[in-house]
Amino acid sequence: MPLPSSADEMYCFAVYTAWHRINRAYAPLLREIGLTYPQYITLTLLWERDAQSVGDLAQRLGMETNTVTPLLKRLQADGHVTRQRGKDDKRKVFVHLTGQGRALQAKAEEITRCIVEQSGFALPKLDALVEQLKTLSNNLTPQD
Amino acid sequence: MPLPSSADEMYCFAVYTAWHRINRAYAPLLREIGLTYPQYITLTLLWERDAQSVGDLAQRLGMETNTVTPLLKRLQADGHVTRQRGKDDKRKVFVHLTGQGRALQAKAEEITRCIVEQSGFALPKLDALVEQLKTLSNNLTPQD
DNA sequence: TACGATTGTATCGTGTACGATATATATAAA
DNA sequence: TTTATATATATCGTACACGATACAATCGTA
Numbered sequence: 638m639p640l641p642s643s644a645d646e647m648y649c650f651a652v653y654t655a656w657h658r659i660n661r662a663y664a665p666l667l668r669e670i671g672l673t674y675p676q677y678i679t680l681t682l683l684w685e686r687d688a689q690s691v692g693d694l695a696q697r698l699g700m701e702t703n704t705v706t707p708l709l710k711r712l713q714a715d716g717h718v719t720r721q722r723g724k725d726d727k728r729k730v731f732v733h734l735t736g737q738g739r740a741l742q743a744k745a746e747e748i749t750r751c752i753v754e755q756s757g758f759a760l761p762k763l764d765a766l767v768e769q770l771k772t773l774s775n776n777l778t779p780q781d
Numbered sequence: 782m783p784l785p786s787s788a789d790e791m792y793c794f795a796v797y798t799a800w801h802r803i804n805r806a807y808a809p810l811l812r813e814i815g816l817t818y819p820q821y822i823t824l825t826l827l828w829e830r831d832a833q834s835v836g837d838l839a840q841r842l843g844m845e846t847n848t849v850t851p852l853l854k855r856l857q858a859d860g861h862v863t864r865q866r867g868k869d870d871k872r873k874v875f876v877h878l879t880g881q882g883r884a885l886q887a888k889a890e891e892i893t894r895c896i897v898e899q900s901g902f903a904l905p906k907l908d909a910l911v912e913q914l915k916t917l918s919n920n921l922t923p924q925d
Numbered sequence: 926t927a928c929g930a931t932t933g934t935a936t937c938g939t940g941t942a943c944g945a946t947a948t949a950t951a952t953a954a955a
Numbered sequence: 956t957t958t959a960t961a962t963a964t965a966t967c968g969t970a971c972a973c974g975a976t977a978c979a980a981t982c983g984t985a
Contacts, residue, residue, distance in 0.1 A: 657972090660972090660973095661973090664973080664974095668974095690963080690964095691963075691964060691965095692962090692963060692964075695964095702963075702964055702965075703964085703965070703966075703967090705964095706964070706965060706966090707965095723963095726962090726963080727963095728962065728963040728964065729962095729963060729964080730963080730964065730965095
């Protein structure tokens with residue numbers, strides 16, 4: 638048993654480890670299309686709905702704008718998105734997909750399909766897992 | 782539904798988010814005793830068994846030594862551990878708890894107890910969750 | 926014994942992630 | 956209209972996290 642002896646600590650350690658391994662499983666595949674995992678997640682939100690503000694993206698990612706801003710600048714530098722000040726409210730910056738950024742979706746879906754298959758989990762089991770994780774998350778940070 | 786539309790992506794997003802929220806729930810409490818979450822996890826391994834090598838700690842944390850080395854140096858700078866070259870094998874560096882580092886265990890356990898209570902999960906449910914995460918993790922990176 | 930390969934740790938560069946803070950814009954109040 | 960407050964984003968400093976690489980110590984084999 639290579640985990641902390643206290644039962645309390647095992648639970649948090651397990652989620653910590655699971656996140657690491659998922660990231661490590663994704664990283665080499667995503668690297669082939671020049672993305673990091675957070676960049677991929679961010680693009681996923683944009684593929685679902687284009688032209689979101691920095692704040693909206695940060696809120697949905699559960700991150701701060703000071704994390705998302707440089708990430709978006711890298712996506713912009715790589716030609717996947719553009720960033721434009723809002724005309725209505727000049728404080729806001731809206732992120733738009735480029736053709737190149739939209740074209741990545743097909744490749745990314747292929748990668749995700751590969752990972753999910755590798756997980757060895759059938760859909761009902763994955764659903765239950767996701768539900769539990771959501772409940773856990775919401776209990777820990779109910780303000781969101 | 783503030784998540785990616787594709788079912789595939791939801792699962793990985795859920796673990797990603799859960800890890801973030803657990804970290805964010807821990808961070809303010811750990812800050813009171815001057816630790817980050819990875820530092821806390823590392824100390825947990827040392828509280829369980831003292832005098833482990835850098836490589837052993839990295840392997841159990843699922844991280845690379847180039848991540849663990851600076852983390853351990855910070856723990857050393859803060860007076861929680863010492864690092865000593867092995868006498869038998871001089872390539873190895875063994876990490877030992879100081880009295881101060883050992884004294885943190887009581888405070889840290891109190892924090893963890895608080896978090897687990899906040900999670901709102903009874904032990905059998907947590908056990909099931911941990912089992913699923915372990916299976917998922919192992920499927921994704923079976924080489925470990 | 927010598928020497929090539931392996932092992933254990935550390936260094937460097939890049940990319941998240943967050944707290945604290947700054948800046949500009951927008952809104953509300955006086 | 957001026958002032959105060961709130962909002963949206965960005966900047967700065969610190970701490971992970973990893974790939975690539977460097978280096979010294981050790982081991983294996985000739």
